[in-house]
Amino acid sequence: MxxxxxxxxxxxxxxxxxxxxxxxxxxxxxxxxxxxxxxxxxxxxxxxxxxxxxxxxxxxxxxxxxxxxxxxxxxxxxxxxxxxxxxxxxxxxxxxxxxxxxxxxxxxxxxxxxxxxxxxxxxxxxxxxxxxxxxxxxxxxxxxxxxxxxxxxxxxxxxxxxxxxxxxxxxxxxxxxxLVKVAEQRKLLFDIQQVIDKLFMQDRQNLEAKFLQQSHSNLLRMWCE
Missing domain, CATH: 2.60.120.620 (q2cbj1_9rhob like domain)
Structure with missing residues (x-):
């Protein structure tokens, strides 16, 4: 943590x-x-x-x-x-x-x-x-x-x-x-991923988790080198 x-x-x-x-x-x-x-x-x-x-x-x-x-x-x-x-x-x-x-x-x-x-x-x-x-x-x-x-x-x-x-x-x-140079961006991505993982543990079909996963992917795509 x-x-x-x-x-x-x-x-x-x-x-x-x-x-x-x-x-x-x-x-x-x-x-x-x-x-x-x-x-x-x-x-x-x-x-x-x-x-x-x-x-x-x-x-x-x-x-x-x-x-x-x-x-x-x-x-x-x-x-x-x-x-x-x-x-x-x-x-x-x-x-x-x-x-x-x-x-x-x-x-x-x-x-x-x-x-x-x-x-x-x-x-x-x-x-x-x-x-x-x-x-x-x-x-x-x-x-x-x-x-x-x-x-x-x-x-x-x-x-x-x-x-x-x-x-x-x-x-x-x-x-x-x-892959992501800026520490604050890495921290934000990690926080989002932790929430996604917890939501999917409760329900693999959780729609909110899928939307978050989409945002995580888009941010990573935006920030990665």
Missing amino acids: YTSSSYLTISSFLNEEQLEQIAQAQTTAIYEDGKHTARDGAREVKNNQQMNTGCTAYSTIQQVLLTAMNHNGVFRNAVLPKNIYPFLISKYTQQMGYGWHVDSPLMGNMMRTDVAMTIFLNDPEDYEGGELELQSSTGNVLYKLKKGDAVCYPCTQLHQVREVVDGERHVAVTWIQS
């Missing part, structure tokens, strides 16, 4: 079977300095380890995560993904963090980054500190979600990962180019 007009949290984005697959793959993973994937000023404040994208474990985890994305209706309806950047599988140990930074507006083959996504791969009790902190006009927002939960947030905002005081923090992070 949206916690504001910009942030989306998805409970149990990964199920128990998927989490077990990831945990098994992590036992053979190869990690390297996370600074290798940072640019400009972000490199100076980034202090973590990232899974080597050439190891077998990375390929396994990447496939699990993409499968979860493809099967999650909330994610698809809210983010409207057009392009998805390959995941970064990160590990933060004691005294590691990622200082205040803003994500690159373009990644890979000039893919525009609209939405960032963090998926939490271990329990919050496994580490102290390590909160994802986002700056907003109404005050800073902290996220330290349950294992398997995910949060999506706009790439336009300053954010950081607070230093891990004890334990280990494991996450997967990616960036998405949406």
